[in-house]
Amino acid sequence: MHRDDDRQRPGFETLAIRAGQEPDPRTGSVVPAIYATSTYKQDGVGGLREGYEYSRSANPTRTALQQCLAALEAGSHGLAFASGLAAEDALLRALCRPGDHVVIPDDAYGGTFRQFSRVHEPWGLHYTIAPVADVDAVRGAIDPGRTKIVWVETPTNPLLGIADIEALAEVAHGAGALLVVDNTFASPYLQQPLTRGADIVVHSTTKYCGGHSDVIGGALVVDDDDLAEQLTFMQNAAGAVAGPFDSWLVLRGLRTLPVRMDRHSGNAERVADFLTTRADVSTVLWPGLPGHPGHEVAAKQMRHFGGMVSFRLAAGTQAAVDVVEACEVFTLAESLGGVESLIEHPGLMTHASVSGSPLEVPGDLVRLSVGIESVDDLIADLAQALDRAAG
Ligand SMILES: Cc1ncc(COP(=O)(O)O)c(C=O)c1O
Structure with missing residues (x-):
């Protein structure tokens, strides 16, 4: 089995096929099942089997996908959403409050900018646009004490600009802000932002993760328990989760990423x-x-x-x-x-x-x-x- 240099952690290709996807202990099914269920029988009130209560909160097919995404991004927690934009919305509402400020890229997916300018700005979230390839410009766009998030895509959509993740993580952290990297264009195979200091990875899993143009989905990945708790709260409370069929399709795509x-x-x-x-x-x-x-x-x-x-x-x-x-x-x-x-x-x-x-x-x-x-x-x-x- 190919392993990364430290010989402890399986290689990326192995994780893509195995993480979250061990054969089913009861049947031996090699492929994770599609748990098409909204609810779960309780063994007495509160007697949940493996914590499953209701499929907005958790579903085993989604769990399998989330575990695989976390492993591939070298994070500890993955969260799967109904679309990339749903993931972005959950992130911003979980971590920002009206009056807060974010720095956003001068080149980004149009729907991401539309969400900042027409959904979150009217809600009270202020933003400054900065070129992600210019570290000093990003530093200058930060409003110390008010900026909660520095948000970048790299490569950017559609001009293929490149942000230096390590340099921007230092800039964001120096100002007490989080660095969010939309990793949709690279995919976790080509680039793992968390290993370079980013705090949150965003994906439209609709794209390379799914890989077959047959599903709409989104994801967030973090390596921090507190962030995961806040994001998981919003995933459940706002409810834009990935369904079991969609989770299964993305998981199938990841195996060949x-x-x-x-x-x-x-x-x-x-x-x-x-x-x-x-x-x-x-x-x-x-x-x-x-x-x-x-x-x-x-x-x-x-x-x-x-x-x-x-x-x-x-x-x-x-x-x-x-x-x-x-x-x-x-x-x-x-x-x-x-x-x-x-x-x-x-x-x-x-x-x-x-x-x-x-x-x-x-x-x-x-x-x-x-x-x-x-x-x-x-x-x-x-x-x-x-x-x-x-x-
Ligand atoms: C870089 C990037 N981020 C986010 C999104 C939004 O994802 P979705 O269309 O799955 O909501 C897209 C969609 O094209 C994208 O290209």
Whole structure:
């Protein structure tokens, strides 16, 4: 069995397949069961079997997923939610109060910014936007005594910016704030923020964790009992939990996360290299490229550079729309992280909700979620789409 260097802890690939998923003690079932139940028989009032009382509070399929997520993120507690945004909402309401302040990224998933600006700000949570790649700018955005959370994505969606997790953890902790890292783009296989000082990891498990574009889910992972208690309270009290079927699908996806991420990353590298050869592409955004401004930090904190690639069209917005519509192997669709390659126009699709805000994305931008198909087919598809858009 492969083990990490200390020879104590199983390797990541083993944890992905085994953590939380020991064969069922009664039947030997190798695959965890889907416990499609809302409630549990009590052996006398309060006589709970293994603590199970009601499935909003706990469900064995969700427990299995939560244990696996915690192990993969090197944390002690995982919490699974109905969506990534549900996880974010629970986090903010559990740990912040009206009047508090948070620092948020200048490039982020549009729905995350919409939640800050249209759900939590009206509720009384103030925010300052800062570029996550600039440690001094993040430090300057902190309001000492009032800032509770520094929130980053790395890589960011959709511009693939890189935040230095260790440096930002120091900055946040120096001001008495927590560092939250949305690890959706990297997945725990490529990057484990808790091991670099982050306090809370956020996932849209809809993406690489699930990996097959067949489920919506979210997660939080922490390595601190007090934080876990506060978050678990909100998970149950607000109730946006992952159901047993959805938990099972994400857990199934996690088993193959390492092999998928290796292939996503390898294919993305070839696609990014191809795009750099095109005169009609003005910029290629992929942290694995040596010229990417976050390349060195990404190389320090990531195992590989991931499957997300964005690029800008020299001819502008209409050319970007034409390219996304001309692809045939890449499917024109929102979302990311599934085995199939997707292409989209962030300005008009995933990030339409940040139009007119400081997070607005360039109109000439195209975002790829590079899948695990034959990479030659992906490159040929992009080549024909770029040629058609130019012609
Ligand atoms: C980086 C990132 N975080 C969070 C979310 C929100 O997750 P969900 O769509 O599962 O609510 C998304 C969705 O695209 C995302 O890309």
